[in-house]
Amino acid sequence: MNEINQTTIASGIIAIALIVGAIVFTTGGDVRSGTKTFDVVMENNRYNPSEIVASVGDRVIINFENRDPVAHGVxxxxxxxxxxxxxVPAGGTARMExxxxxxxxxxxxxxxGPNPSDTTDDHGEELKVRVI
Ligand SMILES: [Cu+2]
Known part of the structure; x- marks a missing residue:
């Protein structure tokens, strides 16, 4: 009887330790590398939002939806x-990560143009990306 109780208690302690460990590990992972997801709509040669902000270390996902009849380069x-x-194809979607x-x-x-600072021959749109 006593042995059974000790085994049960020991198993319970191990189970709790595993659960706590899993929670700490998961939370720590999220803190180290957060994921930020943005949905950007392209319409009338403008992007909405036209600026996104992320933190250093973030995994950034940008889902584009292009409502224009022309493709837009990002x-x-x-x-x-x-x-x-x-x-991003005309009328289509694309994902950047x-x-x-x-x-x-x-x-x-x-x-x-391949140079992001070259805005002389684009459609005039802007998607400011700031990582701080
Ligand atoms: Cu464009």
Whole structure:
């Protein structure tokens, strides 16, 4: 009888320890690398929102929905990030994902040129990406 009780108690302690450990591990993982997801609508050659902000270390996911009859190019070469083919197709959607491993303040709208600072031949849109 006594042995059974001790075994039961010991099993209970181990189970609680495993649960607490799992909670600590999960929470710690979230704190170290949070995921920020943004939904950006492209319409009339403008993006909404036109600025997103993330923290260094965040995994950033941007879901684009292009409501325009033309494709729009987006890229963040600093994070080696873009969408399939480099453009969000006309009337289509695309996803861009990257780890924001350093601070930055740039424009991810790159229609018309591979250089994100070149806005001379794009549609005039802007998607400011700030990592702070
Ligand atoms: Cu464009």
């Amino acid at each position: 890229a963040l070469p600093q994070f080696n990030a873009t969408v399939p083919g480099g453009h 990257f780890v924001a491993d350093r601070p930055i303040d740039t424009d991810a709208a790159v229609c018309g």
